[in-house]
Amino acid sequence: MIAYTPLLSHPKPRAAQQTELVHGQEFDVHVEQGRWAFGRARPLVRGSRRSGYVGWVNLSALGDVQSRSTHFVTAISAPVFCRADLKSHIVMSLPLGARVTVMRETDGYCQIGAGAYLSRLHLRLTSNPETDLVTVARRFLGQPYIWGGNGARGLDCSGLVQMSLSVCGVDAPRDADLQEAALGEAVAAPGQVGDLLFWPGHVGILATKTRLLHANATHMTVVEESLGPALKRIERAGSKLRAVKRL
Structure with a gap:
């Protein structure tokens, strides 16, 4: 699980950053070159027809799209716990706006993957966006x-x-x-x-x-x-x- 990855101008680790892709953002791969993929970022807002930025990302940051996101992160940096327990180990943090797919909810926590739980208070349904x-x-x-x-x-x-x-x-x-x-x-x-x-x-x-x-x-x-x-x-x-x- 990756929190974010830079979209770069060239397939080099120190190339200029064009923007960042956040967790759950889809990316269409057009060309692969060694450890790098060139393609186009899709908008975070579902249903948008706008063309996203193009650039290079490290292939290690990409995964298969298994299901559509159900929620987005509302906290500036939401901790991801290894169990549905606020005292459990924090695996990573996800930034505001990151998209996730909730598998199930238990004890006020939403499971988004194996050993990955977010507080329900840090999430909001993608079908119910904020208004302010x-x-x-x-x-x-x-x-x-x-x-x-x-x-x-x-x-x-x-x-x-x-x-x-x-x-x-x-x-x-x-x-x-x-x-x-x-x-x-x-x-x-x-x-x-x-x-x-x-x-x-x-x-x-x-x-x-x-x-x-x-x-x-x-x-x-x-x-x-x-x-x-x-x-x-x-x-x-x-x-x-x-x-x-x-x-």
């Missing part, structure tokens, strides 16, 4: 900024938006410019909680009418900060607010 984008995105506060990250070790601005929306049942492209083109309706200015704010190469979420929630390289983490000073700082760095989209 800001509440979900705030769970990532304090996570480090990582280019191409989707939350397993850290994440970037568009990864924050994509993963937060995915557990709300909304499929989003991976990159900020593609999100700007695909998501919501354009409005003149930010004014509603959940509005998405776009700059060239950057995206943030309006957490309140006066606060911005985003992953950024200035703080090297996911922060929630006053909107006015953030707008001025980003503009001083050479980027003006380009669009506001309302979902």
